[in-house]
Amino acid sequence: MTDPNALPQSDPRRHTMKMRAQLTELANHLREDVGKIDDPRAKALFETSAGVLLGLDKAFADFEEGTEEAWR
Template structure:
């Protein structure tokens, strides 16, 4: 049986934002651990893309964009 919190979209968006935040932080931490410039760039680009996704989840939660109203 599905609980009420499982039915609340904000429950899921918060969990996804937290996971994205963990991955963003991990990518940024690993930039200093590698020497290859292309890999550093890929990690930074990936973190930036995930930040955009995290922002989209936040906008969905707060209904701050017209697409989510």
């Protein structure tokens, strides 16, 4: 992976790479916390939230790679 700071400020990938790192970190935190709580509704909320964040991470990755028609 390219160091995002090596890219110019005007390159959107510089920003999407940083956002992806934060999205992944938050999704991992949510999944870790599922094991720390007992409320099944909260567990479902945390798992669902993690899934949404990872889906957003994939959208950012697809943008960076230009693999989706919408991002070409």
